Amino acid sequence: MLRIDKLNFSYGDMKVLWDVDLEVHPGEIVTVVGANGAGKSTTLKNISRLVKPDSGGITFEGVNLNRLQPHEVVGLGIVQVPEGRRIFPEMTVTENLRMGSYLKATRKFRESNFEWVFHLFPRLKEREKQLGGTMSGGEQQMLAIARGLMANPKLLLLDEPSLGLSPLFVKNIFQILTDINKEGVTILLVEQNVYQSLRISNRAYVMETGRVVLSGSGEELLNDEHVKKAFLGM
Amino acid sequence: MSIFLYSLISGILTGGVYALIGIGLTLIFGVMRIINFAHGDLMMLGMYGTYLLSTFLGVDPFVSVLLVFPAMFLFGGLLQKALINRMLTSVAQNQILLTIGLGLILSNTVMLIFTSDYKTVTTSYASSTLKLSENVSVSAPLLVAFSITAAITAGLYWFLQKTDTGQAIRATAQDRDAARLMGINVSRMSILAFGLGSALAGTAGALLMPTTYTFPQIGSVFTLKAFVITVLGGMGSVVGATLGGILIGIAESLSAVYISSGWKDVAVFVLFLLVLLFKPSGLLGKSRT
Ligand SMILES: Nc1ncnc2c1ncn2[C@@H]1O[C@H](COP(=O)(O)OP(=O)(O)OP(=O)(O)O)[C@@H](O)[C@H]1O
Numbered sequence: 001m002l003r004i005d006k007l008n009f010s011y012g013d014m015k016v017l018w019d020v021d022l023e024v025h026p027g028e029i030v031t032v033v034g035a036n037g038a039g040k041s042t043t044l045k046n047i048s049r050l051v052k053p054d055s056g057g058i059t060f061e062g063v064n065l066n067r068l069q070p071h072e073v074v075g076l077g078i079v080q081v082p083e084g085r086r087i088f089p090e091m092t093v094t095e096n097l098r099m100g101s102y103l104k105a106t107r108k109f110r111e112s113n114f115e116w117v118f119h120l121f122p123r124l125k126e127r128e129k130q131l132g133g134t135m136s137g138g139e140q141q142m143l144a145i146a147r148g149l150m151a152n153p154k155l156l157l158l159d160e161p162s163l164g165l166s167p168l169f170v171k172n173i174f175q176i177l178t179d180i181n182k183e184g185v186t187i188l189l190v191e192q193n194v195y196q197s198l199r200i201s202n203r204a205y206v207m208e209t210g211r212v213v214l215s216g217s218g219e220e221l222l223n224d225e226h227v228k229k230a231f232l233g234m
Numbered sequence: 235m236s237i238f239l240y241s242l243i244s245g246i247l248t249g250g251v252y253a254l255i256g257i258g259l260t261l262i263f264g265v266m267r268i269i270n271f272a273h274g275d276l277m278m279l280g281m282y283g284t285y286l287l288s289t290f291l292g293v294d295p296f297v298s299v300l301l302v303f304p305a306m307f308l309f310g311g312l313l314q315k316a317l318i319n320r321m322l323t324s325v326a327q328n329q330i331l332l333t334i335g336l337g338l339i340l341s342n343t344v345m346l347i348f349t350s351d352y353k354t355v356t357t358s359y360a361s362s363t364l365k366l367s368e369n370v371s372v373s374a375p376l377l378v379a380f381s382i383t384a385a386i387t388a389g390l391y392w393f394l395q396k397t398d399t400g401q402a403i404r405a406t407a408q409d410r411d412a413a414r415l416m417g418i419n420v421s422r423m424s425i426l427a428f429g430l431g432s433a434l435a436g437t438a439g440a441l442l443m444p445t446t447y448t449f450p451q452i453g454s455v456f457t458l459k460a461f462v463i464t465v466l467g468g469m470g471s472v473v474g475a476t477l478g479g480i481l482i483g484i485a486e487s488l489s490a491v492y493i494s495s496g497w498k499d500v501a502v503f504v505l506f507l508l509v510l511l512f513k514p515s516g517l518l519g520k521s522r523t
């Protein structure tokens with residue numbers, strides 16, 4: 001479905017991605033784990049075309065993304081829930097969600113998508129009229145995910161959705177991701193919560209200083225000595 | 235008392251038209267984070283458009299808005315597409331130079347064509363007044379200009395609040411990258427914002443023509459005024475710019491009556507400095523980090 005081939009990227013003179021290869025198959029949950037600064041978010045930004053790679057190709061369902069603008073990538077069905085939530089602070093919950101289904105092709109499904117995300121996140125329904133910027137961190141995260149879902153994604157990219165949330169909330173979010181996936185949304189997840197995310201993943205990649213150093217099924221990586229030592233504190 | 239009321243009311247009416255210029259500038263700033271130093275010159279173009287339509291085709295200045303608005307919208311959109319969109323990622327100095335240069339080109343081109351003579355339009359109602367009470371009356375063309383301004387502002391507000399495109403413009407202003415991730419074509423939104431901003435400035439120029447005159451360099455005063463209005467209201471806030479415009483109108487009008495007309499620009503800047511001292515983020519602005 002998604003295929004990244006020898007992706008190299010630099011911020012100015014500073015090279016941050018080296019020959020990154022990564023693949024996502026339809027229906028999967030794939031996780032990328034790695035320490036701070038490993039290049040996880042940068043990889044997602046390359047997929048969404050917010051930045052342009054030095055070299056290497058990214059294709060989605062056979063379409064080469066290299067020439068596309070970010071909004072065209074969304075049109076193909078790749079939707080990113082970015083690091084730090086990035087909701088529109090001066091817009092209400094409803095308006096934020098409407099922006100999720102901005103594209104004409106998804107506007108048709110707006111009403112049923114509203115029902116879907118309000119069913120997944122009843123809290124948002126109670127807060128329809130509240131300004132995004134005044135919501136709590138956890139609520140903003142729900143809103144960010146819901147806003148992404150309003151776009152009918154085929155592939156949902158999530159950048160650290162559990163960051164800064166209470167343990168109860170984290171569990172909740174991972175449960176919801178599993179549910180969304182069962183409903184047919186393929187997921188590429190970037191997480192620091194290695195244990196929880198590997199548990200729900202079909203496959204995973206480990207990144208270190210801009211390179212993919214390890215990959216395998218979620219289960220394999222959970223039992224991997226290096227992963228245990230580096231990320232699980234065992 | 236009646237002098238006070240009279241100047242207060244005409245201050246509000248003129249201020250409403252100023253607000254239109256300020257709203258345009260604030261919209262452009264909000265979406266692109268650039269200050270359009272050619273803004274007053276775009277207003278000047280609107281004035282000359284109305285002058286031409288009225289002098290050569292006999293179109294009433296207020297009716298000319300129906301042509302000036304769309305023409306300036308297209309012109310502004312074209313400027314954005316051809317020039318400014320290419321500069322959005324370059325350093326601030328270059329953007330400033332670009333819009334200043336643009337303003338100079340516009341005013342000098344107009345001067346080449348029309349010379350620097352003052353131009354006016356003549357209407358039958360230029361000095362007619364409406365009696366509000368026994369001894370308070372207001373200028374009729376100013377009242378009409380204000381009403382049209384109010385209608386346009388209300389329409390714009392509705393557009394920005396309720397339509398998908400309007401919301402997408404606001405989203406782009408609030409977080410450009412997040413807007414991209416929603417599938418919003420942000421360069422298209424920039425074209426729309428600059429087109430709308432130009433249309434509003436040009437329309438304000440058209441609306442001022444029955445009560446004032448124009449010349450090629452008139453823009454620079456209004457760029458400054460628009461800037462003051464925008465800062466007063468809080469950069470990027472449409473409601474704030476409306477308030478700021480009206481406040482400036484009142485300050486000008488009252489100081490012209492109670493001090494002398496030479497002092498009206500001073501009053502504007504005193505007000506400006508006071509707001510910057512006590513509420514630097516503007517009247518309705520939130521402090522940004
Ligand atoms: N806009 C930028 N300009 C310059 N360097 C950047 C920029 N964004 C990130 N970097 C650098 O690129 C490297 C990779 O950053 P990236 O954000 O992709 O890491 P990450 O794996 O997502 O880390 P984290 O877990 O902290 O979010 C880091 O060294 C970072 O300092």
Ligand SMILES: [Mg+2]
Pocket residue numbers: 040041042083159
């Ligand atoms: Mg990151």
